[in-house]
Amino acid sequence: MSTGIWLIGARGSVAVTTIVGAAALRAGLTEPYGCVTELPDLRSPALPALADLVFGGHDITTTPLSKKAEALVAAGVLPARITAAVEADLAAVQDELRPVPTAGCQAEAARLIAADIDDFRRRHGLDRVVVINVASTEPAPPPHPAHADLAALEAALALPGDVLPPSALNAYAAFTAGCPFVDFTPSTGARLPALRDLAVRAGVPYAGRDGKTGETLVKSVLAPMFAMRHLRVRTWSGTNLLGGGDGANLADPAANAAKAASKQRVLAETLGYQPQGTTLIEFVDDLGDFKTAWDLITFTGFLGTAMRMEFTWHGCDSALAAPLVLDLARLTAAAHAAGRTGALSELAFFFKDPLGDDDPPTGPQDSPEGQQDPRDRVPQAISHALAEQWAVLARFVRGLADG
Amino acid sequence: MSTGIWLIGARGSVAVTTIVGAAALRAGLTEPYGCVTELPDLRSPALPALADLVFGGHDITTTPLSKKAEALVAAGVLPARITAAVEADLAAVQDELRPVPTAGCQAEAARLIAADIDDFRRRHGLDRVVVINVASTEPAPPPHPAHADLAALEAALALPGDVLPPSALNAYAAFTAGCPFVDFTPSTGARLPALRDLAVRAGVPYAGRDGKTGETLVKSVLAPMFAMRHLRVRTWSGTNLLGGGDGANLADPAANAAKAASKQRVLAETLGYQPQGTTLIEFVDDLGDFKTAWDLITFTGFLGTAMRMEFTWHGCDSALAAPLVLDLARLTAAAHAAGRTGALSELAFFFKDPLGDDDPPTGPQDSPEGQQDPRDRVPQAISHALAEQWAVLARFVRGLADG
Amino acid sequence: MSTGIWLIGARGSVAVTTIVGAAALRAGLTEPYGCVTELPDLRSPALPALADLVFGGHDITTTPLSKKAEALVAAGVLPARITAAVEADLAAVQDELRPVPTAGCQAEAARLIAADIDDFRRRHGLDRVVVINVASTEPAPPPHPAHADLAALEAALALPGDVLPPSALNAYAAFTAGCPFVDFTPSTGARLPALRDLAVRAGVPYAGRDGKTGETLVKSVLAPMFAMRHLRVRTWSGTNLLGGGDGANLADPAANAAKAASKQRVLAETLGYQPQGTTLIEFVDDLGDFKTAWDLITFTGFLGTAMRMEFTWHGCDSALAAPLVLDLARLTAAAHAAGRTGALSELAFFFKDPLGDDDPPTGPQDSPEGQQDPRDRVPQAISHALAEQWAVLARFVRGLADG
Amino acid sequence: MSTGIWLIGARGSVAVTTIVGAAALRAGLTEPYGCVTELPDLRSPALPALADLVFGGHDITTTPLSKKAEALVAAGVLPARITAAVEADLAAVQDELRPVPTAGCQAEAARLIAADIDDFRRRHGLDRVVVINVASTEPAPPPHPAHADLAALEAALALPGDVLPPSALNAYAAFTAGCPFVDFTPSTGARLPALRDLAVRAGVPYAGRDGKTGETLVKSVLAPMFAMRHLRVRTWSGTNLLGGGDGANLADPAANAAKAASKQRVLAETLGYQPQGTTLIEFVDDLGDFKTAWDLITFTGFLGTAMRMEFTWHGCDSALAAPLVLDLARLTAAAHAAGRTGALSELAFFFKDPLGDDDPPTGPQDSPEGQQDPRDRVPQAISHALAEQWAVLARFVRGLADG
Numbered sequence A, B, C, D: 001m002s003t004g005i006w007l008i009g010a011r012g013s014v015a016v017t018t019i020v021g022a023a024a025l026r027a028g029l030t031e032p033y034g035c036v037t038e039l040p041d042l043r044s045p046a047l048p049a050l051a052d053l054v055f056g057g058h059d060i061t062t063t064p065l066s067k068k069a070e071a072l073v074a075a076g077v078l079p080a081r082i083t084a085a086v087e088a089d090l091a092a093v094q095d096e097l098r099p100v101p102t103a104g105c106q107a108e109a110a111r112l113i114a115a116d117i118d119d120f121r122r123r124h125g126l127d128r129v130v131v132i133n134v135a136s137t138e139p140a141p142p143p144h145p146a147h148a149d150l151a152a153l154e155a156a157l158a159l160p161g162d163v164l165p166p167s168a169l170n171a172y173a174a175f176t177a178g179c180p181f182v183d184f185t186p187s188t189g190a191r192l193p194a195l196r197d198l199a200v201r202a203g204v205p206y207a208g209r210d211g212k213t214g215e216t217l218v219k220s221v222l223a224p225m226f227a228m229r230h231l232r233v234r235t236w237s238g239t240n241l242l243g244g245g246d247g248a249n250l251a252d253p254a255a256n257a258a259k260a261a262s263k264q265r266v267l268a269e270t271l272g273y274q275p276q277g278t279t280l281i282e283f284v285d286d287l288g289d290f291k292t293a294w295d296l297i298t299f300t301g302f303l304g305t306a307m308r309m310e311f312t313w314h315g316c317d318s319a320l321a322a323p324l325v326l327d328l329a330r331l332t333a334a335a336h337a338a339g340r341t342g343a344l345s346e347l348a349f350f351f352k353d354p355l356g357d358d359d360p361p362t363g364p365q366d367s368p369e370g371q372q373d374p375r376d377r378v379p380q381a382i383s384h385a386l387a388e389q390w391a392v393l394a395r396f397v398r399g400l401a402d403g
C-alpha cells in the first residue's frame, strides 16, 4: 500500500526529523523507538509498511532540507552519522517540496494546493496521500458565519479576503483532493462544522489535534492516578520552557493561548473538576528543541492531609513528535483504506485535544459494541486517560486487520 | 454486614490513622479522600458500610492509642480537631486490643491468637473478621521444608522453636479461625504453599502484599506510559528518604532488602526488561511519616535521542495507607461473603508485589472470560500497570454485586 | 534602649508573625531561628534588646490581630500552642493600632500619621521609633516633578490630589517625625530624591527595599558560585507560585512587574551580564504563605560543555520575613542612635533591591577604608553576593559597638 | 616560565579532557570557561601562561590518548570538531607518557618514577614540573608506623612489600625529584606526616585533596547561606548517580566510603553541627561522565516553621574538573617559584577536603596579617565556605604578584 505523506510545514523541525528518521529506519540504521505502531501489540498488516512511505510537502520558507538537518545536528536533535548517511533520501524529498501557492481568492489557493498534492500522487503512483499539518501554530481565527455551513463556505472562499486560517484551508484542500488530513498542531485545521461535512461528503477521515509529546503526556497518566486513588488535586501548575522555531512562535501571546488551553483540558476531563493553577509557557532560545517542563501538583488525602508531587521533563520535542507523525500517517491511511470517514476519535492517544467527542465517527469498523460487555465501553466523551486511549487504539488497530 | 477488622500491629501509625479515620468518616467529620471504594465506579452494596466496621487487634507494645494519636497529631499526620472529636471511639477500640500471646510452641501461640480473634467476633456478633497485617516489616525467614507442605507444617508447629515468622503465624491463625487475611506489609504472610493450601481448605480468601502508596504507585503509571510510547528506559533510579517507625525498621538492611526488591518489580514486569538503577532507602528520622522520594528516569527515543524525567513525591505514608486498609477490609469481606477462596489477584491495584500470579484464584466470580473478547483479557501474569489493575478491580466489584 | 516598631500594614501576615514571634522570644517559648542579629557574629550591645521592643502601627483593615493570628495558625504558619500563649501580648499591641488617617491633602495626612507615631512614642517613653513598611505592594507611581525636589514636594503635598504613593507618604511622615524608615516591600518608599534630602535634613537613616526571603536569597549565593567558577550562565528562569495576601496582590500585573524586576536584578549585577529567562509569578491561592519557587539554570563550562541545575524552594514567606523585620528594626535603631543618616547601604544583606549605591551614606561610621587594604574594599556599587553583604554587615555591626 | 604537568592517571577522563582543553585554548578554539585563573580578579603575571604548559605522565593502561578522546567525543564530553583539530597535540603528549614503573621495592619504584619525571623536565628544558594525581581513587591504606616518620619510611620503602599506596608513593617520588604535588583525588597522596616533612625538606609545596566539582561545590555556598540566615538545617541528604571510569571505581564500597566522607565534611564545618542525612553514591553506567546529584535539605525557621529545599545538579564531571587541573598547575607552579613549601591551604577553594588546617604553611608570602584588621582574618581552621575561600585565594594570587 504505497502511501504519500504530504507535510504542511515540510521544512520545519518536526518535518525534517520525520523525514530523516523514516529514511534511517528504512535503511536499518536505527531502532524504531518512539513509534507506537512498531510495538508488538499494534503492529498490523493493515498498515502501510515504513518502506511504503513517500514524502512531499509545502512550506513558506525555502531553507534547503539539508541545511535544516545540519542545524538539527548541531542542536543535538539529529545524530550526525545517521543524518549524513541519508543525505540522498533528503535530496529526493527536497525535490518533492513546493512553495505555498498564492492566489486572488482562497478557493483558487485551495485548488492549487490540491493540484500540488494530486501531482505528487500521480507522479509516484500512490494509493493515497495523507496530508499532515506540522506548520507553525496559528492564532485562533476570528469567527465567521461561513465556518458553520459548507455551502456558505464555498461561496465565501470564492471572494477576495481570508475566510479560513491556513491550517483550515489546507484541510479544505486535502478533502477536495480526496485525502485524509491530520492536524498535529493546535491550529484550527478541520475543526469547523463546514469542514467536517466536507470530509464526510468526500469520504475521507481526519484526525487531530496537537500532538501529545511531553508535559501533557505525563499529565494523561498522572491525573488518572490521582483520580483512581481518590486523591483530591488542589493545584496543578506547570511551567514550560522551550526554544526552537515552535518556541519562538509561541512567544506570540495569541498562539501561546491556544496551546496553553489545549494543555490544561486533560485535567478537567480526567479529574472531573479544574484544579487551581495554569500552564505557563516561556520562550528560552537557548534550550532549542530540548524543552524543560516543571509541574507542581498539590493534593489532599485521607483526613485532609496535604501532600505534593513535582516533576521535571527534559524532552526533545522533535524526537518525540516525529515518530508519532509516522504512526498517524500509517493509521490514517489504513483507516481510509478501510472506508472510515469523519473524525477518528480512536486516535485520541496521540493528541492533547482529541477530535471527535461531539462528532461521532461513521463507517464499518464503528459499532463493535455488539460483542462487548456494555460496561466496558469507552465513555461517550473521549477519555483523556492514556491507558484508556491505548485500549481504544489497540481495538481500532485490530478492527482494521479484521475489517 | 457487620465486619470486624483485626489489626496485627494495632498500635502503629497505619493502624491508628485507620482507626481515627474510620471514626471520623462515620461521624461525618471528613471527606473519604484516599478511599477508592468510595469512588462512584467502585461503590457497591456488596461491600460492608463504613459504619459496619469494628476494630480490634494485637500489638507487641502497650502504648495507649490516645498517646500514639497525640504523637501523630504533633507530627502533622492527624488533624488535631478531628482526633480530639473521636477520643471516645479510640478508647473503645483500645479495649479491644490484646497483647501478642506467647506460648511454648507456635501451634499453641496460633491457637491463642485465633482465640482472641474468635472472642472478638463473638462478643460483637460479627458476620466475619478480616485480619490485616500492618505490623513492622520482618526480615525474610530462612527457608524451611515445612513451608511447602501443610501436614509437615502442622507437625513442625507443635515442636518448640520458630518455623514461621510472625506474619505467617498470624496468617495461619487467621485461616484456622476461618478469617480472611490481608498482608499490607512486604513480610511473608500467607505467601507459603502450606498456607495457601490451608486457606483453600478453610474456604477463605487472602490478599497482599505491601501496600502501594508512594513511589511505586507513580511507577505503576509512568512505566506503562514509557512502554505505550515505545520509549526505551535506560535508567530508573530512586531514592526514598523516610522516618517514622517504619523508616527506623527499614534502616535494618534485611528488612530494607525485602522492601527494595518489591519496589523494583513493577519496572521489569511493565517494561519487559530491567533498566539500570536501584531503589535506595535511607532512614531520616526528621522526616517522620512524610516520605520524600526522588526518581531519575533516562530514556531513549526516536533516532537514539537521550531524554530524562525526574519526579519528587512528598507523601504522608500513613495517610496514604490508612484508607487502603479500609478498602481492603471491605473488599476482602465481600469476597469472603461471595464464597471466594485463595489469593485475590484482582486486588493487585493495592499492592507493590501482588499475590496471585502463580496461584490462580478459585470460586464463583472467577471465570467471566466466556462473555468477553479474549483479546481484552487480563494477561496471565498479573499486570503491574495501574490502569489495567483498575479495570480488573472494577470488574471484580461489579461481579460481587452481581454474584 | 527602648525602641518602638511602627508597622505600616500592621494587620498583615508579616506583621502579625513578627508581633507573635517577638512576644514568644521574650517569653522564652521559641528559639531565635531566622534572626541574624542573634548569631554570635552579629550580637552586639549596641542593638536594642528584644525585650526593649514595643509595637504599634497603621493598617487600612480592621481585622483583629487575634483573628489574623488564628488564620495563620490554621494555615500552618504560626504554631498553635505558642500563639495561644502570647494572646495577652497580642491584645496589648492591638490597642496600639490606628486606622490610616485620611485628610483633604497629603500634607495633612502626613501630619496625622506623624502625630499617631509621636503619640505612640510619648505614651511609651520610647527612645526612638523605627517605622517599617510591611503593607501590600503598590504599583509604581506615575513620575512627578515634585519627587525630585523637597521644596516642590512640600508645596505639592499641600494641594489636593495624590503626589506620593502611600509608601512614600509614610516615609515622608516618618522623617518629619524624626523617625528612621525601613521599606520591606518593593514599593517606592523613601526612594525619591526629595525624600532622601528630607531624611538627611531630619538626621535619620533609612533602609530598603524588598526583603530577600526566598528564591532571590538562593540566587544571591548561587550566582556568585557560577561567577567564581567562571561558568557561563546561559539561562536562569524562575517560576514563583504563591498564595496568601501578598500573592493575591501580586496577581495584579502592575505590582507583579515591580516585584519581578527586583528579583532579576541580582543576576545581572553578580554575573556581569543578563542571562536569558525571566521570573514568572503565579498566584495559587491554595499554597497560602508557603511559596514554591522553581528555578532552572543552564550553563556552559570548559570546551563549551552544556550543563544544568534546578532547585525548588518551599519556604514559608512570613516565617522568613518576620525575623528580618526584627533584625532591621534593631539595626536601624542602633544606626540612628549612632548618628547615621541617609541610606544604610550596609543592610544590603536583607534586601532584593538594596538602596544606597547611587546615594553614598554619611556619618561617623562611614569611612573605615583608611585602615584597610584598598583591594579588599567593598565595590562602589553595592554587591549582590550574599557573602560579601554579610562581611559588610558584620563590619557595620562591629562599627556600631566601637562607635 | 615553562612548566611541565606530569599527570598520574594520564589516560583517564579528567587527564585527557585537560590535555585536549589546554591545546584548544592555546589554539584559540574555545573560551576559557571553567578556568578561574582566567577571571579578571585572578589573572596574574606570576602564573605560567597557558602556552607555557607541557604535558606528560604515567598510567597503568596503554589506551592511546586518541582512542580515549574518541570515546569522550562519543559520550558528549569532548566536542568533535575541536578534538579533531588538536590531534597533533594529542599525539605529541602521547609520546611523553610512560608506563608505571615496577620494581622489587617501593624505594626503587619511586626512584624510577622520579627518573621519568626528571627525564621529562630535562628533555623539555622546563623550569619546573608539577605532579598532579588524577588516577582512580584508592581505598584508604591500612595504617603503618612508618607513615609518621620520614626516617622510618625511608627504611621501610627499601624492604619488599607495600608501605605506601600508589598516590602516596607518587607524592614521595615527586618530592624527591624536587617537584610540587597536587592531589585531585580523595586518595592519601601527601597526607602523611612523613611526606609533609619530606616536602618541607625538599623545599616544595603541595595541595589537595579531592577536586570540588559538583554537589559539594553547591553545598559550599548553600550551607553558608543557611548559616548566615540562622536557619537550622535538620536534614541534608544527597544522592549521586554517576557512570564513567570514576563511577565504576566508586562502586567499590571502600573507595566510595572515602569519597562520601569527604563530601559531608563541608556541612559540619560550615554549619557548626552535623545535620541528619548522608551522601548516597550509586554507579549508573548509562550516565557516563554526566553525573546527576539530587539533594534534599529540610530546615527550621522562625517559630519552628518547617521548610525545605531541593536541588538537582546535572554536571559533566570531566568538564568541571579539567580546567581546575590547569588552574592548580599554574597556581602551584607559581607558589613554588615564590619559594612556598608545605601545604598550600590557600587553595582550599578547589577542594572538597582541603589540606592545611593542622599543618600551617610556611614561606615568605605567609604572614600578611600585620597589615590587616585582625577581625577580618581567615579563621584558623580552613573555611569551607566558598566565598571565604575565594577571598583567601584572591589574596594569595595578589601576594604572588607582589612577592
Ligand SMILES: NC(=O)c1ccc[n+]([C@@H]2O[C@H](COP(=O)([O-])OP(=O)(O)OC[C@H]3O[C@@H](n4cnc5c(N)ncnc54)[C@H](O)[C@@H]3O)[C@@H](O)[C@H]2O)c1
Residues within 6 Å of the ligand: A008, A009, A010, A011, A012, A013, A014, A015, A058, A059, A060, A061, A100, A133, A134, A135, A136, A137, A138, A166, A184, A185, A186, A210, A211, A212, A213, A214, A244, A245, A246, A249, A316, A317, A318, A320, A321
Ligand atoms: N514538537 C512537538 O513536540 C510538537 C507537539 C505538538 C505540536 N507541535 C506542533 O508542530 C508544529 C511544528 O513544530 P516545529 O517545532 O516543527 O516548528 P518549526 O517552527 O520548526 O516548523 C514550522 C514550519 O512551518 C512552516 N510554516 C509556517 N507557516 C506555514 C504555512 N502557512 N504553510 C506552510 N508552512 C508553514 C515554517 O516555515 C516552518 O518551516 C507546531 O505547530 C507545533 O506547535 C509540535
Ligand SMILES: NC(=O)c1ccc[n+]([C@@H]2O[C@H](COP(=O)([O-])OP(=O)(O)OC[C@H]3O[C@@H](n4cnc5c(N)ncnc54)[C@H](O)[C@@H]3O)[C@@H](O)[C@H]2O)c1
Residues within 6 Å of the ligand: B008, B009, B010, B011, B012, B013, B014, B015, B058, B059, B060, B061, B100, B133, B134, B135, B136, B137, B138, B166, B184, B185, B186, B210, B211, B212, B213, B244, B245, B246, B249, B316, B317, B318, B320, B321
Ligand atoms: N505507610 C505506608 O505507606 C505503607 C506502605 C506499604 C507497607 N507499609 C507497611 O505497613 C507496616 C506498618 O507501618 P507503620 O508505619 O504503621 O509502622 P509502625 O512502626 O508505626 O507500626 C508497626 C506496629 O507493629 C507493631 N508490631 C511489630 N511487630 C509486631 C508483631 N510481631 N505482632 C504485632 N505487632 C507488632 C509495632 O509495635 C508497631 O506498633 C510496615 O510493615 C510497613 O512496611 C506501610
Ligand SMILES: NC(=O)c1ccc[n+]([C@@H]2O[C@H](COP(=O)([O-])OP(=O)(O)OC[C@H]3O[C@@H](n4cnc5c(N)ncnc54)[C@H](O)[C@@H]3O)[C@@H](O)[C@H]2O)c1
Residues within 6 Å of the ligand: C008, C009, C010, C011, C012, C013, C014, C015, C058, C059, C060, C061, C100, C134, C135, C136, C137, C138, C166, C184, C185, C186, C210, C211, C212, C213, C244, C245, C246, C249, C316, C317, C318, C320, C321
Ligand atoms: N513575606 C515575605 O517573604 C516578603 C518578602 C519581601 C517583601 N514582602 C512584602 O511585605 C509586604 C507584606 O506582605 P504580607 O504577606 O504580610 O501581605 P498581607 O497582604 O498579608 O498584608 C499586607 C497588609 O497591608 C495592609 N495595607 C494595604 N495597604 C495599606 C496602606 N496603604 N496602609 C496601611 N496598610 C495597608 C493590608 O490591609 C494588609 O493587612 C508585601 O508588600 C510583600 O511584597 C514580603
Ligand SMILES: NC(=O)c1ccc[n+]([C@@H]2O[C@H](COP(=O)([O-])OP(=O)(O)OC[C@H]3O[C@@H](n4cnc5c(N)ncnc54)[C@H](O)[C@@H]3O)[C@@H](O)[C@H]2O)c1
Residues within 6 Å of the ligand: D008, D009, D010, D011, D012, D013, D014, D015, D058, D059, D060, D061, D100, D134, D135, D136, D137, D138, D166, D184, D185, D186, D210, D211, D212, D213, D244, D245, D246, D249, D316, D317, D318, D320, D321
Ligand atoms: N571528574 C571530577 O569531577 C572529579 C572530581 C574530584 C575528584 N576526581 C577524581 O579524579 C580521578 C580521575 O577521575 P576520572 O574520571 O578521570 O577517572 P578515570 O577512571 O577515567 O581515569 C583514571 C585513570 O587512572 C589510571 N590509573 C589507575 N591507577 C593508576 C595508578 N596506580 N597509576 C597511574 N594511573 C592509574 C587509570 O588507568 C585511568 O586511566 C578520580 O580519582 C576521581 O575521584 C574527579
Ligand code: NA
Residues within 6 Å of the ligand: A310, B312, C311, C312, D310
Ligand atoms: Na524537584
Ligand code: NA
Residues within 6 Å of the ligand: A312, B310, C310, D311, D312
Ligand atoms: Na527536580
